[in-house]
Amino acid sequence: MTVQHSGGGPPDRTLALLWRKTQPTPDRARGRKPTLQLDTVVDTAIALADERGIAAASMGNVAKALGVGTMTLYTYVPSKEELLDLMVDQVLLERRLPGPGDDRPADWRAQVELYSDETRAMFSRHPWLARVSTIRPPVGPGMLAAREYLLSTMFALGLPPARANLAALAIATYVDSAAGAEAESELIERTTGQTNDAWWHERGDLWENYFDVDRYPTMTAVWNDGAGGGTSYGGGTREVSTQAYRFGLDHLLDGIAAGA
Amino acid sequence: MTVQHSGGGPPDRTLALLWRKTQPTPDRARGRKPTLQLDTVVDTAIALADERGIAAASMGNVAKALGVGTMTLYTYVPSKEELLDLMVDQVLLERRLPGPGDDRPADWRAQVELYSDETRAMFSRHPWLARVSTIRPPVGPGMLAAREYLLSTMFALGLPPARANLAALAIATYVDSAAGAEAESELIERTTGQTNDAWWHERGDLWENYFDVDRYPTMTAVWNDGAGGGTSYGGGTREVSTQAYRFGLDHLLDGIAAGA
DNA sequence: CGCTATTCTCGTATACCCTACGAGAATTGA
DNA sequence: TCAATTCTCGTAGGGTATACGAGAATAGCG
Numbered sequence A, B: 001m002t003v004q005h006s007g008g009g010p011p012d013r014t015l016a017l018l019w020r021k022t023q024p025t026p027d028r029a030r031g032r033k034p035t036l037q038l039d040t041v042v043d044t045a046i047a048l049a050d051e052r053g054i055a056a057a058s059m060g061n062v063a064k065a066l067g068v069g070t071m072t073l074y075t076y077v078p079s080k081e082e083l084l085d086l087m088v089d090q091v092l093l094e095r096r097l098p099g100p101g102d103d104r105p106a107d108w109r110a111q112v113e114l115y116s117d118e119t120r121a122m123f124s125r126h127p128w129l130a131r132v133s134t135i136r137p138p139v140g141p142g143m144l145a146a147r148e149y150l151l152s153t154m155f156a157l158g159l160p161p162a163r164a165n166l167a168a169l170a171i172a173t174y175v176d177s178a179a180g181a182e183a184e185s186e187l188i189e190r191t192t193g194q195t196n197d198a199w200w201h202e203r204g205d206l207w208e209n210y211f212d213v214d215r216y217p218t219m220t221a222v223w224n225d226g227a228g229g230g231t232s233y234g235g236g237t238r239e240v241s242t243q244a245y246r247f248g249l250d251h252l253l254d255g256i257a258a259g260a
Numbered sequence C: 001c002g003c004t005a006t007t008c009t010c011g012t013a014t015a016c017c018c019t020a021c022g023a024g025a026a027t028t029g030a
Numbered sequence D: 001t002c003a004a005t006t007c008t009c010g011t012a013g014g015g016t017a018t019a020c021g022a023g024a025a026t027a028g029c030g
Helices: A011-018 A038-052 A059-066 A070-075 A080-092 A108-125 A127-131 A141-157 A161-192 A196-202 A204-210 A217-225 A238-258 B011-018 B038-052 B059-066 B070-075 B080-092 B108-125 B127-131 B141-157 B161-192 B196-202 B204-210 B217-225 B238-258
Strands: none
Touching (some): A011 A080, A011 B204, A038 A059, A038 A080, A059 A080, A080 A141, A108 A127, A108 A141, A108 A238, A127 A161, A141 A161, A141 A238, A141 B217, A161 A196, A161 A238, A161 B161, A161 B217, A161 B238, A204 B011, A217 B141, A217 B161, A238 B238, B011 B080, B038 B059, B038 B080, B038 B127, B059 B070, B059 B080, B080 B108, B108 B127, B108 B141, B108 B161, B108 B238, B127 B161, B141 B238, B161 B196, B161 B238
């Protein structure tokens, strides 16, 4: 399944929810006391998605986990879309990225490395994040903090503002998508109980019945070289994925540094 | 919504469907004649998804568009998952990428450029592709052709097999995800009838009420430089996205070339 | 204390989604 | 002709989100 979001209600309401920690919420005295807290709802949804994938974080499941009726959730959140936005920004905020005054690695490259490490760890904890669209993202503190940090590393490299912006976007695109793929792969292995190697192995027919060496000479060469990662092509083994990630990031940064 | 796939039935059946054009299908004389063809089903589903997003390509909608009962589709396709796989590989195959013997640009860089152009065009025609998970992809002719081609461009650059594999994976990761984001952005503009600029503008409250210049000095600098792309941050205007894409690809290739 | 305004709770109902099952229709070879 | 085979698709069951409205709980006021 796919996940859209950020379409729904008035943006003011969503923004208020996203920034609730920064901005004090007006307290209302009147009326029945709430049983839950927004944070509890969001955290529960995240926990469910972490464990069994984004589909498990349905309104019904979240409510059941909290021991309330499904419709009760709608007191805390205008819609599922909003909940998703909150989940995303909550998780984006988990990354420990130094802010303006904080200590950080001296080298710009190490700074980017920190972004990469934190992002990969975040995706690893929350693999479902990879399946949420980031077009029109929840513009919350989490998203802004990450963008600010990455942008500042490009300033540290000495890029002028316009180039720094482009470079930060390119790096974020690469890191986020690669880290997302990696994490999603692990989630699928966990939830299906089948390793990726086993999955490829199950498709052994392919190589025998359909694969034509003349049509795919280069793949064959890589295969014979043993570089495909054993039993698999197409992303292949965990080691190959990790190596490919490093390779891509290193060379992207090389290229950016060379052009600085 | 999110889209999973490639889990379901026996892999043999799926592979047979995916490779149906290459492999002749056994003809059966007995029994009622089918009203539809598999290709028609797949094409209809693709058309629906192209126009109104992946969610519109439901079994019910596809059947309605074809003027048959919903359950009729299950004669042609074992499940929705399989249909999705077929849609994906069909679309992957649209890219005009030269095969082993075919003419191609002489320069390896131009060859990669061709992959990039064809991929962007493909995503532009089929924006929903961005929301389909590519872990455990449909291992059909479309996927293999693209991998073969990209791999061969890295051979053209002179990389040894193992490095070529890593480089091809890195480039595919970057190009596919950037192109996907771009296309999805256009789809959202089209289906919501709201441009991205308008969307950001609607969030004007943010900058006034929540944005803290001290917390986000670098973003502020970029903003003041006019590099944010007018009204937006976070990916921003179409021009900024396109520039960022070019910037990233060029520098990634620079880095790979430098390390060759 | 009682009343009222306010707020939260959540059962019911609607409208989608996928798909298992099985009855019936169509076709062909025997 | 009729049996075997294959395709068609209505019904039903279990999932999803959420609109609506009735009822419960609370705070403050008279």
